[in-house]
Amino acid sequence: MKPILLLMGACACFCVRAQVTWHDAFSDSSLAINPLWIGDTALFIHSNDQLQLSDTNAGNAKISTASSVSASGHWSGWLGLDFNPSGSNYTEITLCEDAGGQASVLKFGGDARDRISLLYRLPGIDHELWTSSDGLLSPSNIDLEWEVVRYPDSIWTVSVNLNQAGWQNLGFAPDTSVFPSTQFSIACFYTKTRATKFRFDNLSVSGFPFTDTTRPEVIAHRWVDRQTLEMELSEKCYSDSLHVFDHKGTSWEVFFSNANTLQLRGSRPAENGAYILDLSPIHDAYQNEMLPFHTALHRPLPKSIVINEVMCDAEPLVDVDYEYVELLNLSDDTLSLWNWEVRVNSSVHLLDSVVLQPHSYHIVPLSLPNSTAEIQLYDDWNEEIDRFNYSNDLHSSLWKKHGGWSIERDENRPLSDLNYAWSSSNSSMGGTPGYQNQPETNDRSPLNSIRSISWFGDSIELLFSVGIDSLDWGQKMYLPKDILGSRWIVPATGPVMNLQAYSTSSYPIDSLYIHLPEALHHSPQIFISEVLFQPEEGVSEFVELYNPGPGAVLLNELRISKWSRDFGIEELKPICEIPQPMLPGEVVLIALADPSSLFNTYPISDTRALLDYEATVSLTALSATDGLCIARANGSIIDSVAWNKDSYHSYLSDTRGISLTRNSPGSAWQSSSQPMATPGVHSAFQPKMYEEPKIVNARFSPNGDQYKDYVELFLPNHWQEWVIYADVYNAAGQHICSITPGEPLVLPSAIRWAGKKNGQVLPAGQYMLVVRAENQDGRVEFWRHGCLLIDE
Secondary structure (H helix, E strand, O other): OOOOOOOOOOOHHHHOOOOEEEEEOOOOOOOOOOOOOEEOHHHEEEEOOEEEEOOOOOEEEEEEEEOOEEEEEEEEEEEEEOOOOOOOOEEEEEEEEOOOOOEEEEEEOOOOOOOEEEEEEEOOEEEEEEEOOOOOOOOOOEEEEEEEEEOOOOEEEEEEEEOOOOEEEEEEEEOOOOOOOOEEEEEEEEOHHHOOOEEEEEEEEEEEEOOOOOOOOEEEEEEEEOOEEEEEEOOOOEEOOOEEEEOOOOEEEEEEEEOOEEEEEEOOOOOOEEEEEEOOOEEOOOOOEOOOEEEEEOOOOOOOEEEEEEEOOOOOOOOOOOOEEEEEEOOOOOEEOOOOEEEEOOEEEEOOOOEEOOOOEEEEEOOOOOOEEEEEEEOOOOOEEEEEEEEHHHOOOHHHHHOOOOEEEOOOOOOOOHHHHEEEEOOOOOOOOOOOOOEOOHHHOOOOOEEEEEEOOOEEEEEEOOOOOEEEEOOOEEOOOOOOOOEEEEEOOOOOEEEEEEOOOOOEOOOOOEEEOOOOOOOOOOEEEEEEOOOOOOOOOEEEEEOOOOOOEEHHHEEEEEEEOOOEEOOOEEOOOOOOEEOOOOEEEEEOOOOHHHHHHOOOOOHHHEOOOOOOOOOOOOOOOEEEEEEEOOOOEEEEEEOOHHHOOOOOOOOOOOOEEOOOOOOOOEEOOOOOOOOOOOOOOOOHHHOOOEEEOOEEOOOOOOOOOOEEEEOOHHHOOOEEEEEEEEOOOOEEEEOOOOOEOOOOOEEEEOOEEOOEEOOOEEEEEEEEEEOOOOOEEEEEEEEEEOOO
16 A cells, blocks of 8 residues: 555645734624534524524534634633523533644633633643633623733733722633634533523634644654654654655655554665664655654674583483573573564464563573474564584494483584584583583683683782682682682782682583782793694684693783794784783684685594684795794783794605694704694694593493493593592482592503492483592592483
8 A cells, every 4th residue: 555645735824924813792693604603503693783593492612713823912802691500501612622632722601609710621631731810700680801922932811800999800711722823613502491591792713823833753653664664753743755754865765654653664674773764755744854864773693692502312311301592692682572573494483472681591491303303593574593413423432322412512612513512411400501611621611711810919810711609719718709610809819829710510610720820920931832834725724732741821012023034023913802821831823714625624622622713924925034033012022933834844755734843942854743733732732632531432321231331431541540539429410430440550450330239220311420630749630421321
């Protein structure tokens, strides 16, 4: 339907502010001319050059004539009543009235108090602006000259000359209700005995009509969708055009639902942001145009809420006994999910009355296919917010794909990093519905769990990237300073202190103890330890930094730059924007393109070392005399390196995809040994992947058939002579038994558990193996892994 264009009439009295005057002395014996009266004219006669009510029955009679005076003016006349007015016999003179019944009324009588009243009338409601003293109209015969004046400041005055006693000003009344007038009227209310006893004469009106200069306004609006705006206007309006335009030049078609409500439909979908619409073609009856209208569209964007965890098979039961999809609000806004949809393949689950606070979780219980499915999240405008195709193959522990364990997203990974974002839950409950995820691959968070360290003389503030439950600092337990468990303030009690953070299951966060110096602002000793400047096709270049200690280094204080012996530093770029500490012995990996390509290519790698850094230096663009340097913010160089193809060992005929490494700042470059590069792993170290126990038969059946009758752990070589404690816990986190004597271990050695306690085979289900290794220096390492005891 096209917009209805309501055209304004050409009534001069509404549009031109000019004085209007009319008078009727009723001497022409006609109500049809000078001026024209309409209404109950048959109930009035001319008598002695006066207008007289002439009825034979009780009732009421009203006549009116056109009159536009309302903004300011003078109204006067004569009234004769051959009786004392009462509640049944009285008269009203309406000075001005609009088409909707809004009026200013002078009332004579109408109750037992014999008063004159000035009223502001709305249909069915009278507001008394002013009233005279009681008894003013008590004489049995009323001979009354009256005069009402309204001043431009909206003050009314009422004066009368009653029974030739002389003029008196009875009072005044303020009134801000100004409206356009269409008529002046006389009304009589009477019983049968008074049906001929009302007389009127010398009616005179002069003044100015109401002229509206107020622009219409939008008093309420809402976005129906990205192409539709609904507006409620402050008054009736009309449009001279079918279209209006916004500040971007987009056309919006105008549709009036009624004269006070319109709809604008854009020619293309709007994006989030501010909009200014030119509404000047829309105006009121007085041609007052609308001012430009400012609005903003703020809708949830894709990935503002993400699918964060999926429990697609809760059997066999660990602890969580239902299937669900977990949503996480990544934005800083509180979002209503009313009428949103979670779609699983062809089925739809409607969300209702869900308000999700910033950075909080919402659990959607629903039935899910056990193997694979496509999950989509749509908002109430049918816009896709997130999508996740899950598969049991995403489980990092393949035995967990048989049920009881959720698939969790690593909340520390970028959303685009799908190759490393999902893994099996590492929670002893089988999942973390409504709580921060504990994926098995959470060691892929950047560096360590400590996001920043700040020193304040006698205290230290630690900010963790994940919430923790307790902090052991110098053998004393402390509590967090925020509800999330991420911010901690502890006293600085010595030059070197041991820090240990514990997770919700009372196991250490990250690995081992972390040693920190008293201050971070010492001379950094970091150096560039590995570079890959000739990557294979599709693989990222990278730069690796290593901190040999003894102090931590704040990465936001460091800069990286292209460098040459001839010209020095080209331009310093920040390595990191936040005070992320690089602890002694840690590695920082700066990938210059897609970091997942490195971890897919090189088996000895550590994604935990990856720094979230937008590369600004391309290694392939460096010339034969160029290199890299690490410097302080003031430009003083900490380490500088240069290299070329001659840096490789001479026996290598093809160096593409092979990195160059250094073990110390002063050492020469060496060709990386197989497997050609170790991104995130310092070459002087044994790779972490060989430092952990290895599990065999994580899914086992102790039935005596000599096939997978037990789960077996092969311990790492560096645990030689360490004291080993190995324990078994059930799915509820209860301790079941110990499977080692707690004595120093002589390697090679293995730990076996046949699923028994006190010689009896335990029920089938999920169990957790927890190993604690401690050396003579007090160094402690924890390792844990789930296993599945089956009955077959």
